[in-house]
Each structure stands twice: as structure tokens, then as C-alpha cells.
Amino acid sequence: MKRMLSLAGMLVITGVVVAGCAPSKSSTVTPGATNTNTPTATATFTLADVAAHNTQASCYTAIRGNVYDLTDWIRNHPGGPGAIVGICGTDGTEKFSGKHGGQAAQEQQLATFQIGTLQQ
């Protein structure tokens, strides 16, 4: 009987150790945030798809053949929301490139909003 109890005790301890490891294991997997972009970045949109998102409530734009969802960032644009609202639902290539083309910070910021590519 004593043996059975200590065996049971070992099982409990093993369970606690394994369970104790589980959260840290899953939290090391979670930061793979770059992976979450992979499926959406391969989605293709027509210009008509983009045009359907032409408001502040849902704002897509196409720039140099890629499609971006700028909705959540409109109010954060350092140059004011108007500049972004002006390209919602359109091909914003000329306006973006005219203002920011080749500027590293702006190009990097833009890349974070990509949801897919424009169908040619």
C-alpha cells in the first residue's frame, strides 16, 4: 500500500512538472508573430475588392502591387488621418511614392499593414 501511495505521489509530481512546463512551452511558440502574416500576405485582391474598402471604417489601399489594410492606423498617421483617408479604396501608389517613396521608416511601417497582393 505504501508503495502504491508513493507511486501515486510520483505520478502527481510528474504531472505537476509536465503541466508546469506547458505554459512556458506554448509562450515560446506564440512570439512567432511573423508566421501569422504568411497566409494573408499570399491572398490576392482585385482593384474592385480594394475599392469596396474605401472608408475610414474599412480602409484598404494598393501600393506598387501590394494590398494594405490601413484601417486601424488611420488616426496614428503622423501626417494626419486625411492623407490616409484620401487613398482608402484606391491605388495609392502615386500619393504614397510622391510623399514617402524610398524613405526607410515609412516603407517599413507600410510593410506591417500588408494583407496580400493585387491581381494583375
Ligand code: HEM
Ligand atoms: C499609406 C501608407 C503611409 C505610411 C505607412 C506613412 C507613414 C508615415 C510616417 C511613418 C510618417 C512619419 C515620418 C517622420 O516622422 O519622419 C509620415 C508622415 C507624413 N506623411 Fe505619411 N504615410 C503614408 C501615407 C501618406 C500619404 C498618402 C501622404 C500624403 C499624400 C502622407 C503624408 C505625410 C505627411 C505630410 C507627413 C508629415 C511629415 C513628413 O512630411 O514626413 N503619408 N507618414
